Amino acid sequence: MPKLVIDDREVTVEDGLNLIQAAERLDIEVPHYCYHPGLSISGNCRMCLVEIEKMPRLQIACNTRVTEGMVVKTTSPKVKVAQAAVLEFLLINHPIDCPICDQAGECKLQDYYMDYGAYHSRFPLEAKVEKRKVVDLGPQVVLDQERCILCARCTRFLDEVTKTSELGIFARGDRCYIDLFPGKKLENPYSGNVVDVCPVGALTSKDFRFKARVWYLEKTESICTLCANGCNIDIYHRRGQMYRFRPRYNPEVNQYWMCDEGRLWYKELQKESRILRPLVRGEQDFAAVLWDDAVNQVAQTLTQVKEEHGANAIAGIIGAKATNEEAYLFSRLLTEHVGTELIAGLSWSPAEASHDNFLIKADKHPNTRGLQAMGLLNGGASTADVLAAAAKGAVKVLLVFAADLVPAFGSEKLDAALSHAKVIVFDTDYSGTTEYADMVLPIGTAPETDGTFTNYAGRVQRIRQAFPPPGEAKPGWEVLSQLGIKFGGTDYLSSAEIFAELANKSPASAGLTYSKLASHGVQLLGVEQSPERTMAQS
Numbered sequence: 001m002p003k004l005v006i007d008d009r010e011v012t013v014e015d016g017l018n019l020i021q022a023a024e025r026l027d028i029e030v031p032h033y034c035y036h037p038g039l040s041i042s043g044n045c046r047m048c049l050v051e052i053e054k055m056p057r058l059q060i061a062c063n064t065r066v067t068e069g070m071v072v073k074t075t076s077p078k079v080k081v082a083q084a085a086v087l088e089f090l091l092i093n094h095p096i097d098c099p100i101c102d103q104a105g106e107c108k109l110q111d112y113y114m115d116y117g118a119y120h121s122r123f124p125l126e127a128k129v130e131k132r133k134v135v136d137l138g139p140q141v142v143l144d145q146e147r148c149i150l151c152a153r154c155t156r157f158l159d160e161v162t163k164t165s166e167l168g169i170f171a172r173g174d175r176c177y178i179d180l181f182p183g184k185k186l187e188n189p190y191s192g193n194v195v196d197v198c199p200v201g202a203l204t205s206k207d208f209r210f211k212a213r214v215w216y217l218e219k220t221e222s223i224c225t226l227c228a229n230g231c232n233i234d235i236y237h238r239r240g241q242m243y244r245f246r247p248r249y250n251p252e253v254n255q256y257w258m259c260d261e262g263r264l265w266y267k268e269l270q271k272e273s274r275i276l277r278p279l280v281r282g283e284q285d286f287a288a289v290l291w292d293d294a295v296n297q298v299a300q301t302l303t304q305v306k307e308e309h310g311a312n313a314i315a316g317i318i319g320a321k322a323t324n325e326e327a328y329l330f331s332r333l334l335t336e337h338v339g340t341e342l343i344a345g346l347s348w349s350p351a352e353a354s355h356d357n358f359l360i361k362a363d364k365h366p367n368t369r370g371l372q373a374m375g376l377l378n379g380g381a382s383t384a385d386v387l388a389a390a391a392k393g394a395v396k397v398l399l400v401f402a403a404d405l406v407p408a409f410g411s412e413k414l415d416a417a418l419s420h421a422k423v424i425v426f427d428t429d430y431s432g433t434t435e436y437a438d439m440v441l442p443i444g445t446a447p448e449t450d451g452t453f454t455n456y457a458g459r460v461q462r463i464r465q466a467f468p469p470p471g472e473a474k475p476g477w478e479v480l481s482q483l484g485i486k487f488g489g490t491d492y493l494s495s496a497e498i499f500a501e502l503a504n505k506s507p508a509s510a511g512l513t514y515s516k517l518a519s520h521g522v523q524l525l526g527v528e529q530s531p532e533r534t535m536a537q538s
């Protein structure tokens, strides 16, 4: 553990860190372009120059490892002159695009110019080297060659992370440019990450271009729910509308990256098909009802059916897109309050679901492991048992929470199984299953809900409510809590309370709380690692 001095402050850090990382421990920013912690060191931009005692010349911080007794200065007059000179050099041929550039607000050229440059340009505008603009690289990414500072982050990402090497640096000197290798397109499943690593506005997202200025957007930490990997993300949103997902660093799950499908998943979560009110099937179509009436009606139906036909005339199916908190309350409602044995989890993904050996999992649900840990997928009744009982007419009420049964079982089977039962669906969107519903209760999607998911490897991670659900929809845990109260259950004030209670049910997670899960979640000991590419199905 070397001890060194940076800007007159002592710090002890792990061996092997570079000076940018060591300075970060003291909240000292060493400006940098080409250095990215998830990529190899390139050392080409020279923006990170620092002064080191006993060294005759300035050194690049990104490629200088800490050593015992080092004395480093990041703001000395020599360093400041060098930083301004590097910026002036990098900006010589940069176009004056800032007012219309999508990177504004996140651009390291703009930010560093204000912090470390602020010089008067000595270069005539008309002498700037012109290059190609709006170059279509692939389905996700657009390139502006003039804005590029040739830091090689994008090429290193494609060489080192995806190993697809679509982009290269061509030509020499100030004519140098980034481009596709002949015959290639930037269309690997992780291509959007090059936009994140580009420190300037050279690589922009086709999806996000010209949609919103980033300083108007709020950012909420969350988890991608499109597959069982549970990549950590930030949701960028404004007034209940999402504009983009970007990966959030988690060394245990996704490092700095996410896949393109997951990146665009926010669109699916805010489609026109959202259910906005509690609905009851009338003569012809659904009719909207008040929440109180809807909850009372569900409670009365359950009580009545139990009295007339016994507890096992009531059954429940919960999908693996439900949070742990929702699954816990759904399970308590049916097993403790109602007393039925017919409750099953559903985690069905198509056989041809995309997957690879990096991040993308074939299980397209965020919480299959969570349902397994609660015994909803690998013990007790299965969905096949529930549907078989329903087909025999033994099930009078079926509660379906956050699951679409149609892709998993097909309409024919469901027509036979559900014709005798009253079907009550709790979901975010209209689906094939809501066609069978007698009642529909609208719940929030992951960005509209607090909760946790357990990823494929048994890591429990938080989702945070970025904004409330649309219309009259409510977070699922709130709906289930209100229903539980009708049967003498707890009136939970937050999903954090539910989590603390459910965590204490198992020795492996006893004492776990939302604050302990923090930003990166907790690996739950005692949950076995899923074999790669296994789909769970009950």
Ligand code: SF4
Pocket: 147, 148, 149, 150, 151, 152, 153, 154, 155, 178, 197, 198, 199, 200, 202, 203
């Ligand atoms: S396009 Fe962006 S990431 Fe790639 S070399 Fe240029 S500035 Fe760097």
Ligand code: SF4
Pocket: 224, 225, 226, 227, 228, 229, 230, 231, 254, 258, 259, 260, 261, 262, 263, 359, 360, 361
């Ligand atoms: S790998 Fe899975 S969890 Fe990660 S971003 Fe892609 S779909 Fe989302």
Ligand code: FES
Pocket: 031, 032, 033, 034, 035, 042, 043, 044, 045, 046, 047, 048, 049, 060, 061, 062, 063
């Ligand atoms: S960040 Fe060190 S040389 Fe570019």
